[in-house]
Amino acid sequence: MNTKYIDLIDQTYHFPQDEFNLDGDHLQFHDIDLMALVEEYGAPLKFTYLPKISDNIKRAKRWFARAIKKHDYKGTYNYSYCTKSSHFKHVLNEALKNNIHIETSSAFDINIVKNLKAEGKIANDTFVICNGFKRDKYITNIADLINSGHENCIPIIDNYEEIDLLSSEIKKDFKIGIRIASEEEPKFEFYTSRLGIGYKNIVPFYENQVKNNEKVELKMLHFFINTGIRDNAYYWNELSKCLKVYTRLKKICPSLDSLNIGGGFPIKNSLAFEYDYSYMVDEIVNQINLACEEEDVPVPHIFTEFGSFTVGESGGAIYEVLYQKQQNDREKWNMINSSFITTLPDTWAINKRFIMLSINRWNDEYERVLLGGLTCDSDDYYNSEQHANAIYLPKFRKDKPLYIGFFNTGAYQESIGGFGGLQHCLIPSPKHILIDKDKEGNITTQVFSNEQTSEQLLSILGYDK
Structure with a gap:
């Protein structure tokens, strides 16, 4: 037996x-x-x-490189790491060996960025994408980073007041992104994410607060799915809605050139785990390409924020x-x-x-x-x-x-x-x-x-x- x-x-x-x-x-x-x-x-x-940290980063870069070549995609791919998954220095040191960017979520994250910059691990051309609900110390730290010359620090606007709060402390022109408040899966206890600005309000928000603001340049639309990137009807439907917002916004905002598809890849949780990463990347790149071609707008540079997948x-x-x-x-x-x-x-x-x-x-x-x-x-x-x-x-x-x-x-x-x-x-x-x-x-x-x-x-x- x-x-x-x-x-x-x-x-x-x-x-x-x-x-x-x-x-x-x-x-x-x-x-x-x-x-x-x-x-x-x-x-x-x-x-x-x-070594597994670098290995997964390199795998993702290969998947996107293949998809971009296959679909003759005219934008670039940019891998960023969500520091909230693990803030430890040994993790950041390993991840940053691979020419990646950083996504932050709170005030003290910026202190980590400054520490890594002082050690030469992060340069001024490294994108620092600042997510989360921003108040007081977080606003101040973002402003300090931008005022010190880090022009690729991009605060992602989470609510209607943040542009004014940032403008009051940032002494120069600065770039921003806008986060879409995605709709949650039907099984959730609420309908819409508490983070970001609703699909229907993105364009009016741009028209009212960004378009005529000479100090602010919109560069990125940020799309995040709480359940991660999965091959189901919910994910593809939300991505489709996001791309409709992007193409509408691009037509009236020439400076918009990046799409951040936040929400991470799943990681192996069983010896029976199966997930076709290469297919998912290929189809995401294809969908973005098709949506932009249909609306006759240039494709965006693609950013991802992988936390759990990285570490x-x-x-x-x-x-x-x-x-x-x-x-x-x-x-x-x-x-x-x-x-x-x-x-x-x-x-x-x-x-x-x-x-x-x-x-x-x-x-x-x-x-x-x-x-x-x-x-x-x-x-x-x-x-x-x-x-x-x-x-x-x-x-x-x-x-x-x-x-x-x-x-x-x-x-x-x-x-x-x-x-x-x-x-x-x-x-x-x-x-x-x-x-x-x-x-x-x-x-x-x-x-x-x-x-x-x-x-x-x-x-x-x-x-x-």
Whole structure:
């Protein structure tokens, strides 16, 4: 009988896959020996595999280059990274190796931009696209960046007051974009995004506030879909509506020359994940080309803002199964040595799925389990609601430690979890390591942050005062 964990994976999925393979009964991730990491650094453990960031950026650039050539598209493609997905310096340093641009969402983002500029990582010709609802400090920081000579800083207008607020602090002429308030999917609790300006109001807004404003030049129309770029009727319908606005606006606004198709690509959340990225890029470029040809207007330069796609597949987390609790005749709880709420908060907040695999013991028999975290919160668990299927792992044995890995966790989890701050039930943040390759292609590792100590948490709570 096929009762081993390796048999289960092999008969359920195509395995091995590009990033996953086995060395004996140990899982490897991009040829990294994960058990060796555990033996060196312990568990729980978080890691970031930096080369995957550059790899995904290059993939997207290739897809767009092919589509632009195929359709004889006359505009350019510009890849920008959403810093909100992960603000860490090691992430930005890796991403910026690839001649990309930056999208920001709050005031302190601009401080990061200034830091990177001072180090030569960002130049004045790097586009800094400023999204989000802007008040006070964000307005001031954007103005400071533009006043200092960064002419490719483009604030995206989110509401009717922002042009006046920006004009009061920016001392020179400046470029802007306008964000479209897209309509949400029917299943949403509201009809229209709270961000941006409605489809029908874009042209009147331009006529009333931008057209005769000698200080302001409209360069970009920003189109964002909350659910991301997906091959469904909703996405294509919203893109079509966006292109109608663009072509109408272009006819009365010669300076408009860029379309930002915000909303990211999905990332792999299961070994059964399928998504035809190349087809989607090809069809997007084709649709823009056709819409502009039909209305006899020049095609725009295309910008994308990929956050999760850029950094998500670089991250992972490894836990040890400490103990198994059988609470009734059907449910076995494998208790991990950390917390899902604190280390992978999206599993708790939005039932997000991640790839979950055993790190070791692939030749052992498997069993169906539930996974529980260490906190006393009843919501600190991971089961088939979040996972693609029921969870099966090698059978728990006290004499044979079991380690499990969650993969493609690199976007948002540290920010939402409050990296370096308080954690629910004072569960410490795990050690975090960075994995890279040297010039010869050898794997290198370094500790980015150690596991939180009680002294650090007590200090935050004021007990050292």
